[in-house]
Amino acid sequence: MTTRFLSILFFFVCAANAFAQTGSIKGSIIDSQNKEAVIGASVILKGSTPPMGTATDVEGNFEITGIPTGPQIVIVSYVSYKSKEIPVTVYPNQAILINTTIEEDVANLTEVKIVGQRQTFTDVSVITEIKQAEQIAVGISAQQIQKSQDRDASQVIRRVPGVSIQDDRFVIIRGLSERYNTVMLNDAITPSSEVDVKSFSFDLIPSSAIDRMMIYKSGSSDLPGEFAGGIIKIYTKTVPDSDGLTLSLTSGFRKGTTFQNANDYQGSSLDWIGFGAGDRLLPNNFPKTSTLQSENTPSETSLNAFRNLPEFYTLKNKNVAPDLRASLGYNRSFHLGDTKLTTFNNINYSNTNQSIQNTQYRYLNFNEDNQKSEILSHFNDKMYQQNVRLGVLSNWSYIINPNHKIEFRNLFNQLSNKETTFRQGYNTDNSTELQNYAFRYESKSIYSGQLGGTHELSDATTVKWLGAFGLTHRDEPDFRRFISSRAIGSNDPFRVELVPGSNASLTRGARFYSTLNEYTSSFRTDFEHRIERAAYQGDEKMQIKLRAGLYGEYKNRSFKARWFNLTSGGGVSNEILSQPADQLFGSQNIGADMLYYGDRTNTDDRYDAQSSLYAGYVGSYIPFTTKLNASFGVRLEHNTQKLQSRERGAGAKINVNNPILSVLPSANFAYNFTETSLLRLAYSMSVNRPEFRELAPFTYYDFNFDVSRVGNQNLKTPSIQNVDLRYEVYPTPAELLSFAVFYKHFTNPIEATIRYAGSGISYYVDNAESAATMGAELEIRKSLKGITASNFVDNLTLLLNASYIHSNVQTGFSNQENDRQLQGQSPYLINTGIYYNNVNSGWSVNALYNVVGKRIFLVGDNDLQPTVYEMQRNVIDLNLIKTIGEHLEIKLGIQDLLNQPYRLIQDSNRDKKITSVDEAYQTYRKGTYSTIGLTYKF
Numbered sequence: 019m020t021t022r023f024l025s026i027l028f029f030f031v032c033a034a035n036a037f038a039q040t041g042s043i044k045g046s047i048i049d050s051q052n053k054e055a056v057i058g059a060s061v062i063l064k065g066s067t068p069p070m071g072t073a074t075d076v077e078g079n080f081e082i083t084g085i086p087t088g089p090q091i092v093i094v095s096y097v098s099y100k101s102k103e104i105p106v107t108v109y110p111n112q113a114i115l116i117n118t119t120i121e122e123d124v125a126n127l128t129e130v131k132i133v134g135q136r137q138t139f140t141d142v143s144v145i146t147e148i149k150q151a152e153q154i155a156v157g158i159s160a161q162q163i164q165k166s167q168d169r170d171a172s173q174v175i176r177r178v179p180g181v182s183i184q185d186d187r188f189v190i191i192r193g194l195s196e197r198y199n200t201v202m203l204n205d206a207i208t209p210s211s212e213v214d215v216k217s218f219s220f221d222l223i224p225s226s227a228i229d230r231m232m233i234y235k236s237g238s239s240d241l242p243g244e245f246a247g248g249i250i251k252i253y254t255k256t257v258p259d260s261d262g263l264t265l266s267l268t269s270g271f272r273k274g275t276t277f278q279n280a281n282d283y284q285g286s287s288l289d290w291i292g293f294g295a296g297d298r299l300l301p302n303n304f305p306k307t308s309t310l311q312s313e314n315t316p317s318e319t320s321l322n323a324f325r326n327l328p329e330f331y332t333l334k335n336k337n338v339a340p341d342l343r344a345s346l347g348y349n350r351s352f353h354l355g356d357t358k359l360t361t362f363n364n365i366n367y368s369n370t371n372q373s374i375q376n377t378q379y380r381y382l383n384f385n386e387d388n389q390k391s392e393i394l395s396h397f398n399d400k401m402y403q404q405n406v407r408l409g410v411l412s413n414w415s416y417i418i419n420p421n422h423k424i425e426f427r428n429l430f431n432q433l434s435n436k437e438t439t440f441r442q443g444y445n446t447d448n449s450t451e452l453q454n455y456a457f458r459y460e461s462k463s464i465y466s467g468q469l470g471g472t473h474e475l476s477d478a479t480t481v482k483w484l485g486a487f488g489l490t491h492r493d494e495p496d497f498r499r500f501i502s503s504r505a506i507g508s509n510d511p512f513r514v515e516l517v518p519g520s521n522a523s524l525t526r527g528a529r530f531y532s533t534l535n536e537y538t539s540s541f542r543t544d545f546e547h548r549i550e551r552a553a554y555q556g557d558e559k560m561q562i563k564l565r566a567g568l569y570g571e572y573k574n575r576s577f578k579a580r581w582f583n584l585t586s587g588g589g590v591s592n593e594i595l596s597q598p599a600d601q602l603f604g605s606q607n608i609g610a611d612m613l614y615y616g617d618r619t620n621t622d623d624r625y626d627a628q629s630s631l632y633a634g635y636v637g638s639y640i641p642f643t644t645k646l647n648a649s650f651g652v653r654l655e656h657n658t659q660k661l662q663s664r665e666r667g668a669g670a671k672i673n674v675n676n677p678i679l680s681v682l683p684s685a686n687f688a689y690n691f692t693e694t695s696l697l698r699l700a701y702s703m704s705v706n707r708p709e710f711r712e713l714a715p716f717t718y719y720d721f722n723f724d725v726s727r728v729g730n731q732n733l734k735t736p737s738i739q740n741v742d743l744r745y746e747v748y749p750t751p752a753e754l755l756s757f758a759v760f761y762k763h764f765t766n767p768i769e770a771t772i773r774y775a776g777s778g779i780s781y782y783v784d785n786a787e788s789a790a791t792m793g794a795e796l797e798i799r800k801s802l803k804g805i806t807a808s809n810f811v812d813n814l815t816l817l818l819n820a821s822y823i824h825s826n827v828q829t830g831f832s833n834q835e836n837d838r839q840l841q842g843q844s845p846y847l848i849n850t851g852i853y854y855n856n857v858n859s860g861w862s863v864n865a866l867y868n869v870v871g872k873r874i875f876l877v878g879d880n881d882l883q884p885t886v887y888e889m890q891r892n893v894i895d896l897n898l899i900k901t902i903g904e905h906l907e908i909k910l911g912i913q914d915l916l917n918q919p920y921r922l923i924q925d926s927n928r929d930k931k932i933t934s935v936d937e938a939y940q941t942y943r944k945g946t947y948s949t950i951g952l953t954y955k956f
C-alpha cells in the first residue's frame with residue numbers, strides 16, 4: 019500500500035513541477051531618530067529587470083509580490099537619507115518581513131540600528147541567538163521546522179542536539195529523563211500535562227505556531243533553578259509574516275493498524291471531539307462512600323444507582339479508518355493610528371489510531387545452572403487506542419511603537435485516549451490460564467494564558483513583565499477491568515473472578531473513577547540596564563549589563579479517586595460467571611442475592627497539594643576585553659511543598675511540609691578566539707523537586723504493566739552541580755560546529771524502583787544517595803553549497819549531533835544495585851539528517867535518523883526483580899514537501915521506517931549487561947507511519 023501511495027503522489031507532484039515559484043517581501047520603514055514613518059521611500063530589488071519594487075505608504079508600509087525565490091537584496095532609499103541594502107532569502111509561498119530604519123545622510127550620524135520586529139524564525143536568526151547567548155544553548159528555527167514536516171513540538175525537538183523523545187511526547191536531554199527538564203512557553207513555566215511525572219506533553223503545540231525553540235544546557239540567574247538536563251523555551255508566534263487564512267488536511271496510515279480489524283468498546287457520542295468523559299462520570303446524586311460502606315447488605319437505592327450506570331462493556335469489531343488531522347490558521351495585522359495590532363491563531367484537530375500487539379513476561383529467580391529464569395506469567399495483549407485532540411491557539415500583540423509591546427497568548431487543548439485491551443496468557447503461580455479485559459478512557463483539558471510586556475525605557479534600560487495562569491483538568495472515569503480464568507490445560511469456559519466478601523482488588527471486576535484539578539499562577543519581572551564604557555562608545559558588544567528580577571509561582575492540586583469491586587451475594591451460578599462481559603455486567607445481574615458492587619475507596623485515594631515558589635536574582639554581564647566576557651549571578655529560590663492525605667487502612671493523617679531555601683550561583687565565561695569561534699565554560703547549581711504524585715501515598719493500578727504505582731512521602735529534594743565546557747565554530751551565519759564536555763554531580767537523585775506489598779509488587783520512587791554523569795556532545799550544521807559543481811549538492815544541508823554519556827550511582831538505596839547507570843540516563847544519543855531544499859523548484863526532501871542508547875527503566879533489587887532496561891531503537895524518517903505556486907503545498911512523510919520493536923529487557927543474571935542470556939520483560943511494535951497532507955494558503 020505504501021509503495022502505491024508513493025507512486026501516485028510522485029506522479030502528481032511531478033506533473034505540477036512546472037509551476038513558477040514566487041514569494042513576497044513586506045514590512046515598514048521608519049526614521050531612526052524620531053521613529054516616524056518614512057512616506058514614499060523607494061524599496062526595490064537590486065538587479066531586477068524590469069525593476070521590481072514599490073514605495074512606502076502613509077504609514078511607512080510596503081509589499082512586493084511575485085518575487086522569484088532565492089537570495090535577493092532589498093535596497094531602501096529616500097532623498098536626504100542613506101541608502102540601505104538588506105540581503106534576504108525568498109522562499110516559495112512565504113512572505114519575508116522587513117521592519118527597519120533608515121538614517122538621514124549626515125556625516126556624524128551613528129551606526130544604523132534595526133529596531134522593528136526582528137525576524138526570529140530563520141536558521142540564521144536562531145544560530146545568531148545561540149552564538150550570542152551567554153549560556154550554553156542549542157535551538158531550532160521555524161524555517162528548519164518547515165523543512166522537516168514535523169507536526170508538533172514533540173517531533174520538532176528531536177532535531178535538537180542531545181535531545182530525544184519518549185512516547186512521542188516526553189523530552190530527554192543529555193540522556194536524562196524528563197524529570198530533569200523545565201519547559202517554558204514564552205518565558206512562563208508550563209502547566210503539568212501528566213499526573214504521575216514532571217513532564218510537559220510536547221505534542222500539544224502545533225509546529226506551525228512555533229517561532230523558534232531554544233534549549234539552555236547551562237544555568238544562569240535569570241533562568242529557573244530546577245533543571246539538570248536543560249531548560250526548554252518554546253516561543254510561539256504573535257507577529258505573522260503575512261495576513262491570510264491557511265487550511266491543512268493530513269491523512270495517516272499506520273502499518274498493523276489502518277484498515278485492520280480491532281476490538282473497541284461502545285463509548286460516548288462525544289468521544290470523537292474528546293469530550294466523552296461527561297457520559298462516564300458518576301452522577302451527582304450517586305450514593306456517598308460512607309453510605310455504601312455502612313451497608314451490610316446493599317439497599318435497593320444503592321443497587322439502582324449501579325444499575326443506572328452506563329454499561330460500556332459491549333465489544334465491537336471495527337475496521338480502523340485512516341487517521342485524520344486538520345488545521346485552520348488565521349493571521350492578521352491591523353494598523354490603529356500610530357500603533358499596530360497583530361494576531362496569530364490556529365485551530366487544530368486530530369483523530370488517530372494505534373493497535374499494539376504487546377508481549378510481556380514476568381519471572382521467578384534466575385537459575386545459574388541452566389541460565390534461565392522460571393516464568394511466573396506470560397501475557398499477550400491486543401490493545402487498541404483512539405486518541406483525539408482539539409487544540410486552539412490565539413496569540414495577540416499590541417505594538418505601541420518599536421520600544422513598547424504588549425502580548426497576550428492563549429493555548430487550550432482538549433485531549434482524550436480511549437483504550438481497549440484484551441489480554442491472553444497464563445500464571446504459573448496459581449496454574450491458571452487467563453483472559454483479562456480493560457476498558458479505559460482518559461480526558462484532559464489544559465489551558466495556558468499569558469499577558470506580558472516588553473518596554474525599552476531608554477537606550478540603556480529594558481523592563482519585561484509577565485503574568486501567567488494555567489489549568490489542568492483530568493478525568494479517568496469508569497476504568498473497567500476484570501479477570502477471567504480457567505485451569506491450565508482444561509477446556510472449561512473462562513469464568514470471571516470475583517472478590518470474596520468485603521475484600522478489595524484493583525484488578526478483579528473493578529470500576530475506577532478519578533478526577534484531578536491543578537491550577538497554576540505565576541508572575542515575573544525582569545530588569546536590565548546597560549552601561550556604555552568610555553573606551554568603547556557605540557559598541558553594544560562591550561556594554562556592561564546589570565540584571566535583576568523577581569519570580570513568583572503558586573500551584574494547587576486536588577485529586578480524588580473512587581472505585582468499586584463486583585462481588586457475589588451467594589446466588590450466582592458458574593453459568594452466569596461464564597457469560598460474555600456485556601451480559602455478565604449488565605443491570606439484570608445486579609441484585610443483593612446476585613452480583614453487586616462494593617465501594618472499596620480507601621483513605622489514601624485522595625490528596626490535596628500546594629506549592630509556592632518565590633525567587634529573586636541579580637546578575638551581570640561583563641565584557642572584560644573584546645575577546646573575553648563573562649556573566650555572573652545568584653538566584654535565591656524559596657519553595658514550600660505541601661501535601662495532605664491519609665494512610666491506607668487506619669487513616670492516619672499525612673502532612674508533608676517541605677520549606678527549602680536554595681542558593682543557586684552560576685557563572686558563564688566565553689572567550690572569542692575570532693569572530694567565528696569561541697570557547698565557553700559554565701558552572702551552575704540546580705535542584706530537582708519531587709512532583710506531587712511522587713509524594714502522594716495513593717496506589718494506582720496500571721493494567722498495561724499489571725503493577726501498582728505508589729508515591730513516597732519521604733522523598734528528599736535532589737541538588738545538582740553542573741559544569742560545562744564547549745567549543746563553537748560558525749563558518750557562516752547559517753552554519754555551526756560545536757564540541758562540548760560536561761559533568762554533573764547529583765545528591766539524593768530520585769529513581770524509579772520496585773517495592774513489595776503483600777503478594778504484589780509496586781513501582782515506587784526513592785532517593786539514591788549520590789550519582790555522577792559525564793559526557794561529550796558533537797553538533798554539526800553544515801551547508802554543502804560550493805563543495806562540488808553540482809546544483810543538487812548546493813541545495814543539501816547536513817545536520818549531525820551525537821552525545822556520549824557515562825553515569826554512575828555510587829550509593830543507591832536499601833537492597834538496590836550500586837555502581838550502575840543512573841535510572842533514566844541513556845549512554846548515548848545520535849540525531850542526524852540530510853536536507854535537500856530547492857527554493858526555485860519548490861522541492862524539499864529530508865531523511866532523518868535517531869537512536870537512543872539503552873537506559874534503566876526500573877532499578878532492580880538483590881532478591882527477586884533484576885534491573886529492567888529500555889533498549890535502543892533505530893528510527894529513520896523520510897519527508898517530502900512540494901510547493902505548487904504561491905498557495906498550495908503537498909507533504910508526504912514516512913515515520914519509523916524500520917519499525918524496530920520497543921523492548922524492555924531484564925538483566926536476569928545481574929551482570930549489568932544485556933546479552934542473549936537476559937530475558938524479555940515487554941516487547942511491541944508501533945508500526946511504520948505514512949502521512950499525506952495538503953496545505954492551502956488563501
